[in-house]
Amino acid sequence: MEHVAIFMAWPYANGPLHLGHVAGNCLPADIQYRYERSRGRSVIMCSGSDEHGTPITVTAEQENVNPQEIVDRYHEINNKALIDLGCSWEDNIDRRGIEYGGALYNRTTDPRHKELVREFFMELHDSGYLKQQTMQQYCSISSDGKTKFLPDRYVEGECPVCNADGARGDQCDECGSTYESSDLINPRSKMDPDAKIEIRDTEHFFFQLNKFQDQLEIHSLSKQKIWKPNVKAMTKNWLNMGLRPRAVTRDMDWGIGLPLSDKEWSTKRIYVWFEAVQGYLTCSRIWSEKFANADDWKKWWTKNSDGTEPKHIYFMGKDNIPFHTVIWPAIIMGLNSARSGTKPTSDIAIGDLVLESNVPAMEYLMLQGGQFSKSRKHAVWLPSFLENHDPDTLRYFLSINMPEGHDTDFRWEEYVDKVNNELISTYGNFIHRVMTLTHRIESPDGINPLAKYLNLGNHDEAELKISKFVNDAIDSMEKQRFKEALRSIMNISQFGNGLIQHSEPWKYINSEESTEKNESLSTLAFCWQVCKGLAVTLRPFLPFQSDRLWNMLGEKSEIDNLLYEDAFNFTSDIHWNSSKPMPLFARLDIENILEREKSIAGQDEEKIELKEQEVKYIDFEDFMKVEMKTGKVIAIDDHPNADKLYVVTIEDGPDSTRTVCAGLKGIYEKEQLLGKQVVFVANLKPRKLRGIMSEGMILAADDGDGKVSVLTLDSEMPNGSQVR
RNA sequence: AUCGAGUUGGAGUAGUCAGGUUAUCUCGUCGGGCUCAUAACCCGGAGACCGGUGGUUCAAAUCCACCACUCGAUACCA
Numbered sequence: 001m002e003h004v005a006i007f008m009a010w011p012y013a014n015g016p017l018h019l020g021h022v023a024g025n026c027l028p029a030d031i032q033y034r035y036e037r038s039r040g041r042s043v044i045m046c047s048g049s050d051e052h053g054t055p056i057t058v059t060a061e062q063e064n065v066n067p068q069e070i071v072d073r074y075h076e077i078n079n080k081a082l083i084d085l086g087c088s089w090e091d092n093i094d095r096r097g098i099e100y101g102g103a104l105y106n107r108t109t110d111p112r113h114k115e116l117v118r119e120f121f122m123e124l125h126d127s128g129y130l131k132q133q134t135m136q137q138y139c140s141i142s143s144d145g146k147t148k149f150l151p152d153r154y155v156e157g158e159c160p161v162c163n164a165d166g167a168r169g170d171q172c173d174e175c176g177s178t179y180e181s182s183d184l185i186n187p188r189s190k191m192d193p194d195a196k197i198e199i200r201d202t203e204h205f206f207f208q209l210n211k212f213q214d215q216l217e218i219h220s221l222s223k224q225k226i227w228k229p230n231v232k233a234m235t236k237n238w239l240n241m242g243l244r245p246r247a248v249t250r251d252m253d254w255g256i257g258l259p260l261s262d263k264e265w266s267t268k269r270i271y272v273w274f275e276a277v278q279g280y281l282t283c284s285r286i287w288s289e290k291f292a293n294a295d296d297w298k299k300w301w302t303k304n305s306d307g308t309e310p311k312h313i314y315f316m317g318k319d320n321i322p323f324h325t326v327i328w329p330a331i332i333m334g335l336n337s338a339r340s341g342t343k344p345t346s347d348i349a350i351g352d353l354v355l356e357s358n359v360p361a362m363e364y365l366m367l368q369g370g371q372f373s374k375s376r377k378h379a380v381w382l383p384s385f386l387e388n389h390d391p392d393t394l395r396y397f398l399s400i401n402m403p404e405g406h407d408t409d410f411r412w413e414e415y416v417d418k419v420n421n422e423l424i425s426t427y428g429n430f431i432h433r434v435m436t437l438t439h440r441i442e443s444p445d446g447i448n449p450l451a452k453y454l455n456l457g458n459h460d461e462a463e464l465k466i467s468k469f470v471n472d473a474i475d476s477m478e479k480q481r482f483k484e485a486l487r488s489i490m491n492i493s494q495f496g497n498g499l500i501q502h503s504e505p506w507k508y509i510n511s512e513e514s515t516e517k518n519e520s521l522s523t524l525a526f527c528w529q530v531c532k533g534l535a536v537t538l539r540p541f542l543p544f545q546s547d548r549l550w551n552m553l554g555e556k557s558e559i560d561n562l563l564y565e566d567a568f569n570f571t572s573d574i575h576w577n578s579s580k581p582m583p584l585f586a587r588l589d590i591e592n593i594l595e596r597e598k599s600i601a602g603q604d605e606e607k608i609e610l611k612e613q614e615v616k617y618i619d620f621e622d623f624m625k626v627e628m629k630t631g632k633v634i635a636i637d638d639h640p641n642a643d644k645l646y647v648v649t650i651e652d653g654p655d656s657t658r659t660v661c662a663g664l665k666g667i668y669e670k671e672q673l674l675g676k677q678v679v680f681v682a683n684l685k686p687r688k689l690r691g692i693m694s695e696g697m698i699l700a701a702d703d704g705d706g707k708v709s710v711l712t713l714d715s716e717m718p719n720g721s722q723v724r
Numbered sequence: 725a726u727c728g729a730g731u732u733g734g735a736g737u738a739g740u741c742a743g744g745u746u747a748u749c750u751c752g753u754c755g756g757g758c759u760c761a762u763a764a765c766c767c768g769g770a771g772a773c774c775g776g777u778g779g780u781u782c783a784a785a786u787c788c789a790c791c792a793c794u795c796g797a798u799a800c801c802a
Contacts, residue, residue: 020787076735207794224741225741229729229740229741230728230729232741233728233729234729235729237728238725254791285781317726318729318796319796361726363729363730363795364795364796364797369795371795371796383775390751400750401736401737401738405730405738406729406730406731406795407729407730407796408736408737409736414735414751416737417735417736417751417752418736418750418751420762421750421751421752422750422751424762424764425762425764425765426750426764426765428762429761429762429764429765430761430765432760432761432762433760433761433764433765434761434763435761436760436761436762437760437761440760483737483738484738484749487749487750490750494766497764497765497766498765498766498767500760500761500765500766501757501758501765501766502766504758504759504760505760506758506759506760507758532738536764563801583761583762583764585762586762587762639725639800642798644801645800645801661800661801662801662802663800664801664802665801665802674753689800689801697801697802698802699802700801700802701802709802710802
């Protein structure tokens, strides 16, 4: 039997899922999973919550709770939302039997995951793929004596080459030079600028990615015909830059501890990027241990003795590509090499772990033209979406509009348009026509009135046409071209509508027996068979309606046992459900939806505002340290070197001016600001912003959602007046 | 500003890596038909200088160069 593993990038358990995650990962993975099962293959699907890493500790600190509480909460919420969306995570064991696989939505805080990661760590360590190296890293010591290592991006200071302020840890934007972060002058922590900061030696392990460069290039070459353009480009980029060792440990306390007993390692954890990707393998093993035989995972992970390999398909957004085409294959080759004692190779030996078959990374789903953003509240959250809408309608829209080749957009108007005019008008209506027409024909109880007309006419041509559509869909699905596949299936229902139109069965419903009647109703019977086929072939995309339809058709058999390629069987028996047929979907009303979404957005904002009111108070003395003054904008120019900056000259006294860089480009035209009296911070430490010294900051109101308004004066005041 | 991706009828989209007869499909629109069906369905028409300019070629949406615009990552900010 053919073995297939479907992997979906692990959602970060730091918030609820939004539609972007669904379109890019969750939905395509589930469609592929259901499709592969329906081809009779033995399939496992593995993913789960990514629960370690800094952002989760930051959220925990903000809410003043343990990080575990955060991840527990969001794991629960996201797991439920995915199941509500119809993703197949609920059936850990395939309904056809354990030999057909199953699914597991795990989490990286799972003790067994941690244990396996430590095991893999040791294997790589003992084979020389993890090298210890001393780093000099900044460490901040806050007033209460706590020390904390700071990643380079959280450190800034003066550039050792050109003395510009605001240089980052290892690179100066000013003169472009790079240097050791320890050379930085007057370094400070970006997160806590008052904290004492000093350089300390810290030991870390580095994964020797460079040792895999050649083999990864060979591997990448072998995938050129399979990978999508974005995957090829991103991978090539990484390989061309030259691979360097990458740190796999960090100084922090939330994460997986190292499998080394030395005391110096007790304050360090395995870097989340290194550990979370291994979840694909650990989750497969954990699934085996929990639901099958402990060694069964090998069927989906190792090359068979006959030379065949299980198929691995990874779903993710474009930001994740290098992790799946460079880093993860390198780790797998590392593990293979460690176990066999041979050199790393992309030429997988029998019994070794296999590399990915395809990485059909998605581009991004945008929301009304802008990117989904948690902090800017610009998102449609999956849980709240599902409270109000049929999951199949979302699955339809995101499938037919999937960001396969480039970014696509979620707009409520388009969602309503596609659902009403395509899904319901074409497909829903075809089903409903067949159902209601058939139910009007008189027939003894419990028998499908079309049964006696089945196979009376000649439908060879129609059969041929339909099997062409199905084969097209199968070809598309094998290449993970979901839009194309769904379109092919939808064409079948349009074709079915044509059949009904031409055969005019409504004319013969309860008429006298005649040749015409036999012909017409045999076409209707044929369409009944088409409905059965559609229930099966549309199932990967729209599972809920598939169940409803199957029930309306009076089918009692397990639909999951039917093969995709046999879905349209025109000689099979037809059954009967005497209850009145109901439309598969309800029409959507754009006015209602916009109304509701507006009010949901409003609620969210209120909630967040309440939260912001809980901020810490500052002392009056602290406030008085900020010196704000008035000034007049007397000149304004574009910043030569930055997109969003203006260089503003402010008259801040009778005979003095100062230059301030302000991030107002794109918000104000130059003329709108020229001559205005504004308020600025006068005693802000001057600092160069992308090459130009800025001596202060113009005050402006910001609603957090892109709307900005500069503070001006109610009446003319002398320049340089105090503001308090 | 740097790097990466994209730009195809009113909207969305296929085709671009492997150049070649009337440039795909869906929606919308217009005309006709049907009346079983959720104002639905069926047939037909109109509508595209394939972002711009130049080049390579017998032949360019497709290859090359430059430019414009959009999106993303990074930087900058309020």
